[in-house]
C-alpha cells in the first residue's frame with residue numbers, strides 16, 4: 001500500500017528509441033502550482049508524461065464534501081492513460097503540487113503509438129495491474145485497519161528517506177544525531193491521503209503525540225520514533 005511507490009515510472013522503462021518516438025508525438029507544457037492537468041469527469045483524452053515536478057491524483061467523495069488523494073506522481077510517470085484507452089470521462093483530478101512540466105500527447109497519437117509498439121502497451125498494462133493490486137490492498141486496509149494504524153502507515157511511508165517524495169523533508173537534528181524526518185502536510189491533507197476525517201486524524205495525532213512518537217506543528221508532523229511508528233502500522237497487518 002503506498003501513495004508513492006506502487007507504479008513503475010513509465011518513461012524510465014522505455015528504450016532510448018521508444019522514449020524519443022513517444023516524446024516526438026507531443027509538446028512540452030509548463031503548469032503553475034495548483035493547475036489542473038486533468039479534471040475528474042472531463043471528456044478529454046490526452047495523456048501527460050511528467051517531466052519535472054509532482055502531481056496529486058484525487059477524487060471527490062461524499063457528494064463533493066471530501067477529497068481523497070489516490071496517489072502522488074512524479075518525474076517519468078504517465079497520466080491520463082485511462083480515458084485515452086477507454087474513452088470514458090476522466091476517473092480523477094490530476095493537480096500540480098508545485099510548478100511542473102509535462103509532455104502532452106493527444107489520445108489518438110498515443111493509441112496509435114501503442115498499436116505500433118506492443119512492448120510499450122505491455123508497460124501500460126503493467127502500470128494498470130499494479131494500480132489495481134494497490135487499490136485492492138487499500139480497500140482491504142480501509143476495511144480492517146483503524147485510523148491510527150492507517151495514519152502510522154502513511155507517515156512511515158511519506159517520511160522514509162528513500163521515498164524522496166514531495167512531502168518528505170529531512171530536518172537535520174543536532175550535530176551527530178540521526179536526522180529527524182518531517183512530513184509537510186496539514187491535518188486535512190493527511191486525512192485526505194487515508195480516507196479519514198480531519199477530526200479522526202487530529203485525535204490519532206494527539207494519541208501519537210502523547211506516546212512521544214511524533215511532534216506536530218503548522219503543516220508538519222515530525223517523526224520522533226520511526227521504528228515504533230512502523231511497528232504500530234505493521235504490527236496490525238496480516
Ligand SMILES: Nc1ncnc2c1ncn2[C@@H]1O[C@@H]2COP(=O)(O)O[C@H]2[C@H]1O
Nearest residue numbers: 057070071079080081082083090091092
Ligand atoms: N488510483 C490511482 N493511482 C494513480 N493514478 C491514478 C489512479 N486513478 C487514476 N489515476 C490517474 O489519474 C488519471 C485521471 O484521468 P484518466 O482517467 O484518463 O487516467 C487517470 C490515471 O492516469
